[in-house]
Amino acid sequence: MAGEKEELAAANALIAIVESGKADQAKEAEELFDSIPVDSKMKPVAAYSLALVQIREHQFSEAWKAVITPSKEHDSVSDSIKLGKERLKLWLLLEAGAADKAEPQFKRLVTMTLGADAAVVDQTVSCGFVGGVVGMLKSNPDSSCI
Numbered sequence: 817m818a819g820e821k822e823e824l825a826a827a828n829a830l831i832a833i834v835e836s837g838k839a840d841q842a843k844e845a846e847e848l849f850d851s852i853p854v855d856s857k858m859k860p861v862a863a864y865s866l867a868l869v870q871i872r873e874h875q876f877s878e879a880w881k882a883v884i885t886p887s888k889e890h891d892s893v894s895d896s897i898k899l900g901k902e903r904l905k906l907w908l909l910l911e912a913g914a915a916d917k918a919e920p921q922f923k924r925l926v927t928m929t930l931g932a933d934a935a936v937v938d939q940t941v942s943c944g945f946v947g948g949v950v951g952m953l954k955s956n957p958d959s960s961c962i
Contacts, residue, residue, distance in 0.1 A: 819853075826851045827858040830865035842878070845869040854886065860893045860901070867904050880908045899928055899938050903945050910949065922949070 826848045833841045833848075849866040852858050863885045870879035883904050902925045909918040928934065929942035 820856075823852050823856045823858045827862050827865070830862050830869075834865050834868050837872075839873060842870055842873045842875055849882070857893065859885070860897050864897055864900055864904070867901075871904070871908075876908055876911055879904070880912075883908070895934055896938050899925070899934065899942055902928060903942060906945075906949065910953075922946075 830845055830848045833845050845866050849862045852862045856862075863882050867879040867882040870876070870882060883901050902921070906918060906921045906925055909921055925942060926946060929939055929946065934942075
């Protein structure tokens with residue numbers, strides 16, 4: 817049980833770093849992330865939080881590694897976290913100009929968003945994101961992605 821308390825404290829500290837909006841916190845966030853075992857139910861939340869911090873600090877390749885970090889899928893991982901990670905993956909792929917990988921990710925995100933299990937708020941956020949991505953891509957005549 818002490819391990820779970822420490823994992824929760826580390827995850828909460830990561831969330832606090834995200835919410836603070838301060839720069840130069842990626843190293844601290846990485847240390848907190850690394851302190852949480854792969855099989856912890858907190859690992860997906862920690863990965864999402866770490867990726868957000870790294871994106872804020874323009875560490876895009878590190879953020880990609882965080883969102884694809886293997887973790888044991890727990891029943892307790894919310895669909896919001898799962899969809900959030902999928903949105904981050906798409907954004908990072910587009911940012912990297914990886915059109916060949918972005919298209920299947922786009923389709924995966926749309927399929928998950930339209931799934932019967934997705935909450936209305938998750939569907940709304942993801943639909944807004946997808947719409948923004950489509951608008952951004954249509955406004956760029958050089959983009960062959962999606």
